Amino acid sequence: MATEKILVVDDETDLQFVINQKFRKQIRNGQYEFHFAFNGLEALAKLIEVPDIAVILSDINMPEMDGLTLLSKVRELKNPLLKTVICSAYGDMENIRTAMNRGAFDFVTKPVDFNDLEVTLEKTIAELNVVREGLAYHDKLLSIEHDLLVAREIQRAILPKRIPDLGWADIYGSMDAAKQIGGDFYDYFLMDDHRMGFVIGDVSGKGIPAAIFMAVSRTLIRATGLKGMSPSECMNYVNHLLCTESVNSMFVTVFYGMMDKENDTLHFVNAGHNPPVLLRKDGTMEVFPMTCNIVLGILDGFSFTAHSIPFREGDVLVLYTDGVTEAFNSGQEEYGFETLRNSCGKKSSMIRK
């Protein structure tokens, strides 16, 4: 139990003896530690000298600086961990009201009933403990918020930056996270001089668990893809690893593609992800059909089926996550797939240039 420091401010010189006598048990067992000042000015000096004083027990009528002025000064300190209890005579109700309006936590009347004072001090310290607990939670939240900001930076850092002009591929991705950290990801990497792997994914759930699972998924896919495996082999292997490591039944939807410039072909596996839109050089638009694959991370041993399509100069593949099609406006209208497709259509002529 921490010792609570109490500052008694009163110009009655014998009060110090009485307080020490009445609270000797609490002083002896380390519950309370009393400090004394004879007026408001001395009290302010004592607050500097002993900064962790928790409770001020102050009289109103004192020389040099009275209790009401002291209250005003204490309020300027804006210290939530410092409470003031005013001690004044019965007939001084107007002053007591003024004290309460200046931020006094409570008041006790003179002549002091020490049983009542003991209860008042316990109540004041209980209130301080609530404030302390709130501040501790606030500090923890600030710490978590800081950690989330760092996590956001790390998450951004692991998303790929612009790759050098290859002369045969132009690729760009962006992720706009709804919270500090997201569960979506994309990636692309060169497998050799004529093949490029790319992936877009969306992890189930949100927040920190999704962000961690996102980082794991992205890393596994990249590491596996860089070995040069075919898309189906890559997904089979990553699915096995994710099923082995997955907790809380988390899963990830993935579109994994391998672009091969040697034969102008795109090999891909769509593991439960939104169907991409393919804009052909001739201006036609194709929507990838749904496949019989499932998401990654839920069924170990599942055999993923890959597909291959021609992917020639001028063709553009637009991949997205459900945050695009399921965005809502203030009228509760959904952006939807049709809007996305129309948007792709409008951009088609520009893209083909």
Place this chain on the structure above:
Amino acid sequence: MREKVLNDPEVMTAGNTSEITCRTMTDDVVRFAGDEEQSDDITVLVVKRT
């Protein structure tokens, strides 16, 4: 409202059509959503064979 990504002169003059397409599509969604709170991540990836 989230910051718009469209009309970034550096991007629009870069000649990178995938980047322009990606960023304008993201901006379309952001503009559509307006002040409505974003409930899910918005991710777009554009791959062009050149």
